[in-house]
Amino acid sequence: xxxxxxxxxxxxxxxxxxxxxxxxxxxxxxxxxxxxxxxxxxxxxxxxxxxxxxxxxxxxxxxxxxxxxxxxxxxxxxxxxxxxxxxxxxxxxxxxxxxxxxxxxxxxxxxxxxxxxxxxxxxxxxxxxxxxxxxxxxxxxxxxxxxxxxxxxxxxxxxxxxxxxxxxxxxxxxxxxxxxxxxxxxxxxxxxxxxxxxxxxxxxxxxxxxxxxxxxxxxxxxxxxxxxxxxxxxxxxxxxxxxxxxxx
Amino acid sequence: xxxxxxxxxxxxxxxxxxxxxxxxxxxxxxxxxxxxxxxxxxxxxxxxxxxxxxxxxxxxxxxxxxxxxxxxxxxxxxxxxxxxxxxxxxxxxxxxxxxxxxxxxxxxxxxxxxxxxxxxxxxxxxxxxxxxxxxxxxxxxxxxxxxxxxxxxxxxxxxxxxxxxxxxxxxxxxxxxxxxxxxxxxxxxxxxxxxxxxxxxxxxxxxxxxxxxxxxxxxxxxxxxxxxxxxxxxxxxxxxxxxxxxxxxxxxxxxxxxxxxxxxxxxxxxxxxxxxxxxxxxxxxxxxxxxxxxxxxxxxxxxxxxxxxxxxxxxxxxxxxxxxxxxxxxxxxxxxxxxxxxxxxxxxxxxxxxxxxxxxxxxxxxxxxxxxxxxxxxxxxxxxxxxxxxxxxxxxxxxxxxxxxxxxxxxxxxxxxxxxxxxxxxxxxxxxxxxxxxxxxxxxxxxxxxxxxxxxxxxxxxxxxxxxxxxxxxxxxxxxxx
Numbered sequence: 001x002x003x004x005x006x007x008x009x010x011x012x013x014x015x016x017x018x019x020x021x022x023x024x025x026x027x028x029x030x031x032x033x034x035x036x037x038x039x040x041x042x043x044x045x046x047x048x049x050x051x052x053x054x055x056x057x058x059x060x061x062x063x064x065x066x067x068x069x070x071x072x073x074x075x076x077x078x079x080x081x082x083x084x085x086x087x088x089x090x091x092x093x094x095x096x097x098x099x100x101x102x103x104x105x106x107x108x109x110x111x112x113x114x115x116x117x118x119x120x121x122x123x124x125x126x127x128x129x130x131x132x133x134x135x136x137x138x139x140x141x142x143x144x145x146x147x148x149x150x151x152x153x154x155x156x157x158x159x160x161x162x163x164x165x166x167x168x169x170x171x172x173x174x175x176x177x178x179x180x181x182x183x184x185x186x187x188x189x190x191x192x193x194x195x196x197x198x199x200x201x202x203x204x205x206x207x208x209x210x211x212x213x214x215x216x217x218x219x220x221x222x223x224x225x226x227x228x229x230x231x232x233x234x235x236x237x238x239x240x241x242x243x244x245x246x247x248x
Numbered sequence: 249x250x251x252x253x254x255x256x257x258x259x260x261x262x263x264x265x266x267x268x269x270x271x272x273x274x275x276x277x278x279x280x281x282x283x284x285x286x287x288x289x290x291x292x293x294x295x296x297x298x299x300x301x302x303x304x305x306x307x308x309x310x311x312x313x314x315x316x317x318x319x320x321x322x323x324x325x326x327x328x329x330x331x332x333x334x335x336x337x338x339x340x341x342x343x344x345x346x347x348x349x350x351x352x353x354x355x356x357x358x359x360x361x362x363x364x365x366x367x368x369x370x371x372x373x374x375x376x377x378x379x380x381x382x383x384x385x386x387x388x389x390x391x392x393x394x395x396x397x398x399x400x401x402x403x404x405x406x407x408x409x410x411x412x413x414x415x416x417x418x419x420x421x422x423x424x425x426x427x428x429x430x431x432x433x434x435x436x437x438x439x440x441x442x443x444x445x446x447x448x449x450x451x452x453x454x455x456x457x458x459x460x461x462x463x464x465x466x467x468x469x470x471x472x473x474x475x476x477x478x479x480x481x482x483x484x485x486x487x488x489x490x491x492x493x494x495x496x497x498x499x500x501x502x503x504x505x506x507x508x509x510x511x512x513x514x515x516x517x518x519x520x521x522x523x524x525x526x527x528x529x530x531x532x533x534x535x536x537x538x539x540x541x542x543x544x545x546x547x548x549x550x551x552x553x554x555x556x557x558x559x560x561x562x563x564x565x566x567x568x569x570x571x572x573x574x575x576x577x578x579x580x581x582x583x584x585x586x587x588x589x590x591x592x593x594x595x596x597x598x599x600x601x602x603x604x605x606x607x608x609x610x611x612x613x614x615x616x617x618x619x620x621x622x623x624x625x626x627x628x629x630x631x632x633x634x635x636x637x638x639x640x641x642x643x644x645x646x647x648x649x650x651x652x653x654x655x656x657x658x659x660x661x662x663x664x665x666x667x668x669x670x671x672x673x674x675x676x677x678x679x680x681x682x683x684x685x686x687x688x689x690x691x692x693x694x695x696x697x698x699x700x701x702x703x704x705x706x707x708x709x710x711x712x713x714x715x716x717x718x719x720x721x722x723x724x725x726x727x728x729x730x
Contacts, residue, residue: 048681048685050681070684070689071681071684071685072684072685072687072688072689072690075684075685075686075687076687080685081685083682083685086682087676087678087679087682089679089682089683089696089697089700090700090701091699091700091701091702091703091704092696092697092699092700092703096696097683097686097696098686100688100692100696101686101687101688104686104687104688104689104692105687108687140700157686161686161687
């Protein structure tokens with residue numbers, strides 16, 4: 001589904017990613033871990049197509065090099081980014097926002113816009129997945145939301161848009177244990193054999209809820225170590241210091 | 249998003265074509281250019297007006313001659329040669345009694361503008377007065393309204409049929425010599441709408457006037473007068489468009505509203521005069537005075553405006569809160585793009601006790617445009633326990649436009665409370681990226697964000713109008729983000 005080959009990324013001439021390779025197949029859950037400032041969020045942004053980076057290498061999504069694809073086209077093709085810091089859009093209700101998003105995607109695939117009735121049905125169905133309260137739906141996108149509400153809203157949007165590849169950037173940051181459980185349960189419920197998830201996290205605790213098939217450690221702009229979930233546990237025990245020592 | 253790319257997106261969203269730029273070919277009765285007493289007399293004669301109207305006009309003209317054009321606004325106004333404008337243009341055959349007698353060209357024109365003049369419009373719950381250049385060509389539903397005692401007719405007819413009402417109220421809330429343009433309008437206005445809602449009557453339909461400028465080298469000077477008697481209520485809509493032309497055209501209207509005890513008037517405008525092209529050539533100069541007088545106790549006047557058009561807008565819909573407990577409201581979204589200039593806002597003059605006013609102004613600037621809010625809140629000594637709340641927000645799209653705020657606050661007693669809040673923001677790259685990551689292209693993203701920003705005001709518009717206004721905002725801003 002996603003093949004990243006020798007990806008180099010710089011911002012203003014400063015190299016952040018120095019040759020990242022990653023292979024994600026349908027049905028898999030990958031965790032990318034690493035200390036702060038090692039380029040985890042940069043990787044997520046570059047896959048989503050954010051401008052402002054100098055990039056080289058290859059990102060192949062569903063057999064296609066996506067370097068030249070616009071952000072919105074990547075999204076419509078099935079790449080979803082759960083943001084670490086979701087922005088506020090004052091005056092735009094979540095319902096209106098999602099209706100626009102869902103219909104833009106349908107338009108891209110030559111489908112008719114969804115009727116109001118069908119849309120509401122879809123909302124009701126997906127609301128249960130992430131246990132999102134109804135009154136939140138009427139509020140403006142992320143405006144005045146607590147950290148937990150913002151993250152839940154991200155997972156709800158993911159549920160509504162049914163992406164092929166979901167990249168969750170530090171979805172666990174700023175969540176208490178209950179919110180974490182709800183968010184993680186939502187992600188687990190949305191898991192399907194044809195979809196893949198990449199979880200970016202600093203801590204192991206999220207991986208108690210979302211069990212990864214592969215764990216990668218990103219350090220110094222490279223994936224320095226890959227393994228299964230036991231690698232995450234090892235990290236939890238020993239901290240990042242041994243990585244820093246080994247690969248500095 | 250990179251600088252140049254966001255500029256591209258900005259240009260795409262703001263580059264929307266003006267949809268109403270066509271011209272109607274029709275035989276016109278136009279008087280020669282120039283303005284003097286004879287022209288004023290000629291206009292009055294063409295309308296076969298009673299003597300009091302001619303006197304009103306001549307007095308106004310004499311005032312105007314002594315006045316100079318105001319230059320305090322944050323506007324760069326090229327000199328206007330008032331002798332190079334024709335002050336009266338009417339389609340020939342403008343005599344009308346029924347639909348059959350309206351020139352088919354005109355019916356067609358208004359159909360193209362989405363304003364059907366057939367009585368079927370009644371189904372939509374809107375009565376329309378259609379003004380084409382200097383004259384009203386059709387007023388729908390008049391008979392039905394008459395049963396309720398509601399008068400809704402061209403002011404040129406009201407002068408004949410209800411001279412006492414016109415005499416009593418014309419110039420009451422906007423004195424002839426209020427400013428340069430009110431004096432000019434009072435001297436040469438040719439038509440507009442007159443509305444009278446009798447005591448205790450709630451007007452069951454929206455009343456609407458649609459103004460269309462068509463003729464070249466003419467000005468449009470319309471006059472609207474709305475009187476709501478005790479306990480009456482009416483919601484009134486105004487729309488306007490003009491052909492695309494390279495030369496500028498002048499529009500100087502006056503709208504007066506008067507409310508008696510417990511009466512309420514809601515006045516909504518979607519102003520979409522031709523704004524000029526992308527290089528700033530052509531477009532309407534819009535110098536408008538709108539003022540409501542809350543004459544009676546507990547009366548209320550609300551102005552809601554969506555301003556997207558005109559090359560230059562100079563407009564401050566205001567309320568004079570004379571009656572105790574009266575309420576004035578002003579809700580505005582003003583969009584400027586390319587080389588448009590707008591200096592708009594409101595005045596709330598508190599005279600009565602316990603009077604309340606609210607001003608919500610949302611400016612959106614794009615391109616190289618300049619968008620200014622100018623507002624005056626004045627609370628007089630006797631207006632004890634009065635309140636004003638003003639919120640004035642500016643949204644900038646791109647980095648070549650300007651947003652300015654000039655609030656004037658003037659309070660003469662100690663029991664009143666005046667609040668002013670102001671914000672300036674830009675559509676951030678983060679917001680755009682977030683929307684795009686959800687599959688919206690930059691244009692839909694901008695349109696969504698802008699409509700969200702303006703929602704508080706758009707919500708105040710009557711339903712059908714709100715949908716129109718949302719579309720209009722999107723079109724006006726096609727191509728604009730940074």
